[in-house]
Amino acid sequence: MQILLWGIAIILSAAAAYWVYRADKKRATPYPWLTATLRGLVVFLTLLLILAPVISITNNETQKPVVVFIQDNSSSIANALGKDSNAYKQDVTALIDKLSKDYKVVTRGLQGNTTTDSLFDYNLQSTDIAKALEDVQEYYGTQNLGAVVLATDGKYNQGSNPLFQQLSLQSPLYTAGIGDSSLQKDLRISQVYHNKTVSLNSNFEIRADINATRCNGYSNGIQLTEGGQSVGSSVLSVNTDRYDRTVSFSIKATKAGLHHYTITAPAADGEENTNNNRRDVFVEVVDEQKEILIAAAAPHPDIKAIQAALSTVESYKVTVKMASEMPSMFNYKVVILHQLPSQFFNNSRDIAAVKKPTWFILGSQSNPAAIMQLPSPVQLSINPLVQRDVYPAYNPAFSSFALPQNAQAVMDKMPPLSVPQGNITALPNADLLFRSRDGEQTPVWALRQSNPAIAITTGEGLWRWRMYEYKNFNTHNTVDECIRQTVAFLAANSNEKPFSVQLTKYVWSDQESISLNAYLLNATNQQVNTADVQLSISDSVVKKQNFSFEKSGSSYRLNTGIWPAGTYTYTARTVYNGTTHTANGSFVVEHMPLEQMETGADYNMLYSLADKYNGGFVPAKNITSLADSIMKNTNIKPVIQSNIQSVPLVDWKWYFLLILVFAVAEWLLRKYWLAQ
Structure with missing residues (x-):
């Protein structure tokens, strides 16, 4: 024109x-x-x-290519550099100065942009490499991002494994390894697995992963204690420089209440870092029979499989009903809905009204629109009339409960579930037990700790899992434990007391802010927050601090801040309609120097990470050579805008x-x- x-x-x-x-x-x-x-x-x-x-x-x-330099500024880097700290600082400054002539250089710590001088403070108490890379992609992915340089020891103690992270990063990633990659003597309890809630008179298991490096010849007993009294012991004999073993303790729940257990691994001779030789575990033992409702859109072999798995739990009373004879859900502790709400029976309003812990199992009759009106760990955009086969993969980062040690090997033998065609994505607060083995990583079995707690299995075919496990392993144990522990998780998070206080966990770090949630129910079991709620927290010498809960939605919440290491008890109190309600509990704050839980540097991880994103790896002493590597990369060039x-x-x-x-x-x- x-x-x-x-x-x-x-x-x-x-x-x-x-x-x-x-x-x-x-x-x-x-x-x-x-x-x-x-x-x-x-x-x-x-x-x-x-x-x-x-x-x-x-x-x-003309826009210069952006080069993002990420410096791991956690406290472990200061220890790794030692007397070489000044020389390293000079090398990094020289690298940045040289790159700045032809590129726009952005300097970042693990938690965001920072000045060059602030890169060398090394004051962070945790390392999350995956989050740092994710932030770079988010903030600079749409710009002319030429390269990313990551200087770290390769040890992360928060977030996911960066090697398994799915980033759409198109720019090369160069890594610089800081610290000594040789093995150092260290015996540590790397992870513990346990159920948060068990039934009275039942047997339960506490497991711990033990990792030992350069502890050849070590032989001692890994101790499990409660209140200073020994509950169990497992002898650990190390015969190699790299040693991994999972120890297991079997315990009978003979007393109701909250139990505090401690796992201790005696230090090896000459071991300098003993911060990682102890872990605390809390298990709540409950004494009550739980009514479980299994409701289905139509008869299905999955129903028999779930019923068989739950029949071994003495404290469960299981009722099975079809949709046509659906009872009131109000009197049940946990509700399992197989393909409900369905296309022909939409009971989403009843589910929302009773607010019971619910396990949804999807199938060809499911009504995704009705399910999406209810709390869920996943987002659904599916066509249930079209099914696809999805093979399960165990998620090692799952933390809501513990499964048998061979769970991963068992799941590798499992046939697929029939999952509705479409998009299924996990929400941020979901805890994935299983996801698909393909690149899409579709959620297969997810849980969410909320009020009420929710679980969802995105396909049908659990009966085939039980059959295949028995065929290959002569037992139903793993599949049955998935079912039993899912129901136990939901039952433990059911909130039927008139007044209750919940913590997301019982063991906290002295670097974390401790948050609590409170729930008050009226006569019709609906949440209300018209009354004020007070909280007092006492330490081991009965020194009290008082707080008032904030009202949030229809419940209460409180952030009490960071606490020093110790054992604490709390009492919450409120008056509603003339009746006084109280809730008591306890928690432990540990001095967890995350940056000292592992020693040495992981050069193998850094090399693999650089290779994944078409970059290169150098030790920190050669970090200035990265300037030549970047300048020789012909794919890194200016763009004209x-x-x-x-x-x-x-x-x-x-x-x-x-x-x-x-x-x-x-x-x-x-x-x-x-x-x-």
């Missing part, structure tokens, strides 16, 4: 100039081409003002002056020639 307007202006101004030229030539004007030119310019500029009041101007800007700017002609005051100058010049010339 703008070209057309320019064309019209040129034609009309040329016509005006030609008309003036012919007229002046007849009058014998000395320079007719000059007056014609001036008249043409006046007409052209005036027409532009009328026909195209806004013109577009293209500005080309064109910006089109629309400018109104009326904003250019000189434009009107130019028209006036040309018009006055023509008038003066004519006056001069006529006077001669």
Whole structure:
């Protein structure tokens, strides 16, 4: 359109100039081409003002490639560098200065942008490499990101394994390894597994992963104690420089209440780091029979499989009903809904009203729109009429409960579940037990600790799992434990007391803020928060601190801040409709120097990470050589960005002056020639 307007202006101004030229030539004007030119310019500029009041101007800007330098500024780096700290600082500064000539260099710590000097403070108490890389992709992924440089010891103690992280990072990642990668003597309890809640008189298991490096010849008993009394012991004999073993303790729940257990691994001779030789475990033993409802859209072999798994738990009373004879869910502790709500029976309103812990199992009759109106650990956009086979993969990061040691090996033998076609994505607060083995990592079995607690299995076919496990391992134990522990998780998070206080966990770090949630129910089992709730926390010497809960939605919440290491008890109190309600509990705060839980550097991880993203690895002493590697990478180059700017002609005051100058010049010339 703008070209057309320019064309019209040129034609009309040329016509005006030609008309003036012919007229002046007849009058014998000395320079007719000059007056014609001036008249043409006046007409052209005036027409532009009328026909195209806004013109577009293209500005080309060359953008340098962005190089993001991520420095691990956690406290373990200070120990790893030691006396080489100043030399390393000089090398990093030289690298940044050299890159800054041709690239835009952005310096970041693990938790965000920072100045070059602040990179070397090393004051973070945890390391989350995956989150740091995710932030770089989020903030710079749409820019001309040329390269990412990560300087770290390769040890992470928070977040996911960066090697398993699914990033769409198109730029090369270069890693610089800090610290000593040789093995150092260390015996540590790397992970513990246990059920948060068990039934009275039942047997339960506490497991601990023990890792030992350069402890060849070590032999001692791993102790499990409660209140200073030994509950169990497992002899650990190390016969290699790299040793991994899982120890297990079997315990009978003989007393109701909250039990505090401690797992201790005696230090090896010459072991310097003993911060990781102890772990605390809390298990709540409950004494009550739980009513479990299994409701199904239609008869299905999964129902028998679930019923068989739960039949071994003495404290469960299981009722099975079809949708056509659906009872009130109010009297049940846990509700299992197989393909409900369905296309023909939508009971989502009843589910929302009773607010019971619920386990959804999806199938061809499921009604995804109705399920999405209820709390769920996943987001669904599916067509249940079209099914696909999804093979399960055990998620080692799952933390809601413990499964048998061979769970991963068993699940590798499992047949697929029939999962509805479409998109299924896990929400941030979901804890995935199983996901698909393919690259999509579709949630297969997910849980969410909320009020009420929710679980979802996104496909049908549990009966085949039991059959295949028995065929391959001569037992139903793993599949049955998945079912039993899911129901136990839901039952433990059911909230039927008139007043209760919940913590997300019982063992906290002295670097974490401790948060509590409180729930108050009225006579119809609905949450209310009209009453005020007070909380007092006491330490081991009965020193109290008082707090008041904040009202949030229909419940209460409180962030008490960071606490020093120790054992604490709490009492919450409220008065509702003239009745006083109290809730008691306890928690432990441990001094957990996460940065000292593992020693040494993991160069193998850094090499693999750089290889995954087409970069390169160097030890920290050679970090300046990364400048040459980046400069030689021909894929890292500037881009030209064109910006089109629309400018109104009326904003250019000189434009009107130019028209006036040309018009006055023509008038003066004519006056001069006529006077001669």
